[in-house]
Amino acid sequence: MRGACAWIEVGATGARSRPQAGKLHGAMEGYEWTWVAVGLVLVESVVLAACGWTCPLTILTERLGAERGSVSDIFLPQWLADRIFPICGTTYAVALLILLFRLAK
Secondary structure (H helix, E strand, O other), X not given: OHHHXXXXXXXXXXXXXXXXXXXXXXXXXXXXXXXXXXXXHHHHHHHHHHXXXXXXXXXXXXXXXXXXXXXXXXXXXXXXXXXXXXXXXXHHHHHHHHHHHHHHO
């Protein structure tokens, strides 16, 4: 088990052992997975915008015959489900600004 944990640790921190190739690389060092997550959220935003700010799975379930494709009422109270995009969008924007501020430092 220790060997597996050691290999996971080497894989997770392997990028940190590379020599720095300039100021930008040094500032981003250790944030590789953060930038992957930022990119994935941006891709998701583009998909949502292309689908009229409706989840593509909602569109698919309604095409397949569901009266209402939304399942957010199962997991969240309606008042929260109605505000999920503004809440999460604002949180994401603030987090991205903090990351950019730290990168500029």
